[in-house]
Amino acid sequence: MTSKRGWRISSLFGGSSEKKGNNKMANVNRQWILVKRPVGDIKPGDLELQENPMPVPGDGQALVRNIYLSLDPTNRIWMSDMDQYMPPVEVGDVMRGGTLGVVEVSNSDAVQVGDIVLGGMGWEDYFVAPGEMLNALPKDTGIPLTGFLSGIGMTGLTAYFGLLDIGQPKEGETLVVSAAAGAVGSIVGQIGKIKGCHVVGIAGSDDKCAWITKDLGFDAAINYKTENVLERLGTLCPNGIDIYFENVGGEILDAVLTHLNKFARVPLCGLISQYNSTDPVPGPYMFQNFLMKSALLKGFIVVDYLDRWQEGLMELGTWHAEGKLQYKVDVHQGLENAPEVVKKLFTGDHDGKLLIQISPEP
Numbered sequence: 001m002t003s004k005r006g007w008r009i010s011s012l013f014g015g016s017s018e019k020k021g022n023n024k025m026a027n028v029n030r031q032w033i034l035v036k037r038p039v040g041d042i043k044p045g046d047l048e049l050q051e052n053p054m055p056v057p058g059d060g061q062a063l064v065r066n067i068y069l070s071l072d073p074t075n076r077i078w079m080s081d082m083d084q085y086m087p088p089v090e091v092g093d094v095m096r097g098g099t100l101g102v103v104e105v106s107n108s109d110a111v112q113v114g115d116i117v118l119g120g121m122g123w124e125d126y127f128v129a130p131g132e133m134l135n136a137l138p139k140d141t142g143i144p145l146t147g148f149l150s151g152i153g154m155t156g157l158t159a160y161f162g163l164l165d166i167g168q169p170k171e172g173e174t175l176v177v178s179a180a181a182g183a184v185g186s187i188v189g190q191i192g193k194i195k196g197c198h199v200v201g202i203a204g205s206d207d208k209c210a211w212i213t214k215d216l217g218f219d220a221a222i223n224y225k226t227e228n229v230l231e232r233l234g235t236l237c238p239n240g241i242d243i244y245f246e247n248v249g250g251e252i253l254d255a256v257l258t259h260l261n262k263f264a265r266v267p268l269c270g271l272i273s274q275y276n277s278t279d280p281v282p283g284p285y286m287f288q289n290f291l292m293k294s295a296l297l298k299g300f301i302v303v304d305y306l307d308r309w310q311e312g313l314m315e316l317g318t319w320h321a322e323g324k325l326q327y328k329v330d331v332h333q334g335l336e337n338a339p340e341v342v343k344k345l346f347t348g349d350h351d352g353k354l355l356i357q358i359s360p361e362p
């Protein structure tokens with residue numbers, strides 16, 4: 001189901017048969033190359049913007065112009081050579097990253113010129129791939145293109161499967177989510193409300209806390225930078241915590257584990273507080289509570305649910321259309337800015353799903 005360049009999800013989106021286009025193309029393809037594995041934070045010189053020749057599509061292939069690049073915390077994992085869920089980006093290779101683009105030339109029956117496709121996996125202007133490895137988006141959905149890289153895309157699916165499949169929320173239960181105003185966390189909390197949970201979000205600013213409570217309907221929020229998380233959880237979760245959707249790790253994880261209920265579930269989605277660590281990270285001090293509370297901890301990667309993505313996208317899209325699910329995008333201009341912008345994920349200095357616009361929408 002995978003290719004060197006991306007994930008094949010053809011079952012979600014139909015293809016079409018019109019062939020060949022004749023768009024004018026630039027003759028240079030800018031590509032960010034990983035030239036050095038970062039130590040700690042990403043630094044100037046870890047990546048290099050190179051101008052390479054335009055790729056030329058062969059038989060059965062299509063040329064795609066990237067429009068949006070998704071910036072994700074996992075980009076930092078891929079830059080490292082730690083043991084991880086897919087091979088790291090090799091030094092000297094194009095930096096990996098999910099993209100949405102438009103087909104400019106097609107020598108394939110699977111996609112036609114003008115199709116908007118997912119399936120790009122590089123920090124670059126253009127790429128070539130077999131047509132059947134591209135996933136043409138449905139037309140006239142009313143969803144902005146950026147939505148397919150955020151709430152009605154991989155981000156939404158991460159929240160959906162992690163919470164529903166592992167968290168198993170039930171009406172009246174208490175759900176806590178960290179990085180709660182972020183791309184995944186904000187969707188988790190809203191699905192928790194749809195399922196009738198008491199939802200408490202943990203986020204890094206008063207503005208973020210206000211957004212998730214006032215606009216998204218979370219019951220309460222904790223600013224972990226200014227409040228005592230352990231104490232506030234005790235106050236805001238008087239019946240204990242049944243589900244903890246884990247995005248960050250570290251001290252926040254220990255504070256939540258302290259308040260776990262019997263048979264609690266902890267979907268382990270991410271551990272962003274440690275992605276830039278240069279030293280070994282200590283385990284959670286309250287790990288014992290998984291034993292004491294007969295609690296479940298389960299890590300997952302969204303692609304584990306590849307065969308159920310259609311189900312997830314349909315339900316997310318329906319909730320969105322019904323006005324029950326909102327998402328925010330924070331779009332920055334210019335491929336050349338990707339290495340600086342991606343660092344915002346680790347400072348929290350962004351407002352919604354972080355994207356780079358590489359080229360104009362058609």
Ligand SMILES: NC(=O)c1ccc[n+]([C@@H]2O[C@H](COP(=O)([O-])OP(=O)(O)OC[C@H]3O[C@@H](n4cnc5c(N)ncnc54)[C@H](OP(=O)(O)O)[C@@H]3O)[C@@H](O)[C@H]2O)c1
Pocket residue numbers: 072073074155158179180181182183184185202203204205208247248268269270271272273274300301302303344345346347348349350352353354
């Ligand atoms: N398992 C999967 O398949 C999968 C898929 C997608 C994402 N993820 C994981 O989900 C998590 C959220 O990803 P996202 O794409 O939605 O990004 P995001 O939440 O939009 O952005 C990351 C946020 O993490 C918070 N953060 C950064 N450093 C932190 C620290 N040291 N302590 C506490 N919070 C910190 C910041 O929010 P504040 O301003 O609130 O601090 C920042 O805005 C990440 O751990 C990511 O790796 C997993």
